[in-house]
Amino acid sequence: MVLEPDMPPAVARSSPAAPTHPAVPGRAGSRARMADAADRPRARRRSGWTRLQLATHAAALAPAAHLAWDVWTDNLTANPIQDITARTGKTALVLLVAALAVTPLNTLFGWRRLIPLRRPLGVYAFLYALQHFLTFVWLDYGLDPVLLEEAIFEKKYALVGFGAFLILLPLAATSTAGWMRRLGKRWKRLHRLVYVAAVLVVVHFVWLVKADVREPLAYGAVVAALLALRVPRVREAVARRRLGSASRRTARGTPPPPPR
Ligand code: HEM
Numbered sequence: 001m002v003l004e005p006d007m008p009p010a011v012a013r014s015s016p017a018a019p020t021h022p023a024v025p026g027r028a029g030s031r032a033r034m035a036d037a038a039d040r041p042r043a044r045r046r047s048g049w050t051r052l053q054l055a056t057h058a059a060a061l062a063p064a065a066h067l068a069w070d071v072w073t074d075n076l077t078a079n080p081i082q083d084i085t086a087r088t089g090k091t092a093l094v095l096l097v098a099a100l101a102v103t104p105l106n107t108l109f110g111w112r113r114l115i116p117l118r119r120p121l122g123v124y125a126f127l128y129a130l131q132h133f134l135t136f137v138w139l140d141y142g143l144d145p146v147l148l149e150e151a152i153f154e155k156k157y158a159l160v161g162f163g164a165f166l167i168l169l170p171l172a173a174t175s176t177a178g179w180m181r182r183l184g185k186r187w188k189r190l191h192r193l194v195y196v197a198a199v200l201v202v203v204h205f206v207w208l209v210k211a212d213v214r215e216p217l218a219y220g221a222v223v224a225a226l227l228a229l230r231v232p233r234v235r236e237a238v239a240r241r242r243l244g245s246a247s248r249r250t251a252r253g254t255p256p257p258p259p260r
Contacts, residue, residue, distance in 0.1 A: 056117045060124040063091040064131075081139050088132035093201050095125035097222055100198060104229035107238055119175060122194070126172040133165050157207035164200035167193050195230070198223045 049057070067087055070076050077083040099121035102114045136158075141147045152158045171194055173179070180187050202223055205216035228234055 050113070050116075052113055053116060053120075056120060060095060060121065063087065063128070081135060084135045085132060085140065088128050088135060089205075092125050092128035092132055093205065093219060095121050095128060096194075096198055096201065097219065097226070099125055100194065100223070100226045104226050107229060107235055108242070110242065123172065123175060126168050129165055129168055157204050160200045160207065161204040164197045164204060167197040167200070171197070195223075195227055199227075 067084065071080075071084075099118050102118040102121070105111050105114055136151075137143060137148055141151060152162050171191055174183060174187065174190060183190065202216060202220040205219065206213055209216055229238065
């Protein structure tokens with residue numbers, strides 16, 4: 001799942017290392033060489049993962065590694081299936097929210113370096129959701145269709161969870177650059193459904209906790225804020241404020257913050 005409705009497919013594809021300057025003799029040529037030298041570290045970074053990307057992959061894989069370790073060392077709770085279900089569900093939600101936060105954080109603070117993290121975060125969210133779903137249908141219900149039908153259609157929290165999972169499936173399947181190209185504008189519309197999935201997951205969480213709903217409601221508040229930041233008017237107001245403070249800084253002679 002790419003979860004980047006803003007990004008046109010052409011931008012999303014990694015750009016090939018095209019020659020940036022023609023071989024120009026004289027001053028223009030030396031300026032071009034200097035610019036090339038300044039670009040070199042960036043080009044190197046483009047060929048591999050940045051430290052931020054590495055840290056993101058490590059952080060996203062850590063809960064799976066921790067869970068695998070706990071399964072291996074027999075360190076789960078007295079109800080291991082419930083433990084696995086809760087841990088994978090929580091991680092899926094956290095990663096889903098993190099993926100949704102990328103665009104608003106870029107809008108608010110100009111953190112463009114986060115943009116390439118959106119796709120992996122979305123894909124990891126789906127993989128944990130898949131693990132969560134498989135734990136439920138396989139380990140918990142032994143793939144018994146009758147029991148599963150009862151469980152999913154009689155427990156409303158399971159039904160909305162199932163709805164969220166059904167939305168995440170096609171998003172994950174169409175997360176590749178090839179599908180972005182093939183679907184064109186429809187791709188963006190399809191991937192907006194990720195917000196519906198996030199809302200359903202929050203409802204799923206609210207409905208399954210019995211007493212203290214503070215935690216699921218906190219996730220709900222974050223998802224609502226992220227959704228609000230997608231509203232064009234809110235986004236424009238935020239962008240205007242950012243531009244305003246940048247021009248005030250320039251007028252005062254304060255250098256802008258370093259590019260992130
Ligand atoms: C058919 C689909 C789903 C079913 C049947 C299902 C089932 C469950 C069950 C039984 C629990 C309770 C675990 C416990 O006893 O603590 C749970 C918790 C949870 N699920 Fe799902 N789930 C589904 C889909 C999803 C999806 C797609 C997500 C997220 C992307 C998700 C996120 C969560 C979260 C955040 C919790 C709470 C974890 C906690 O207690 O800390 N679920 N789910």
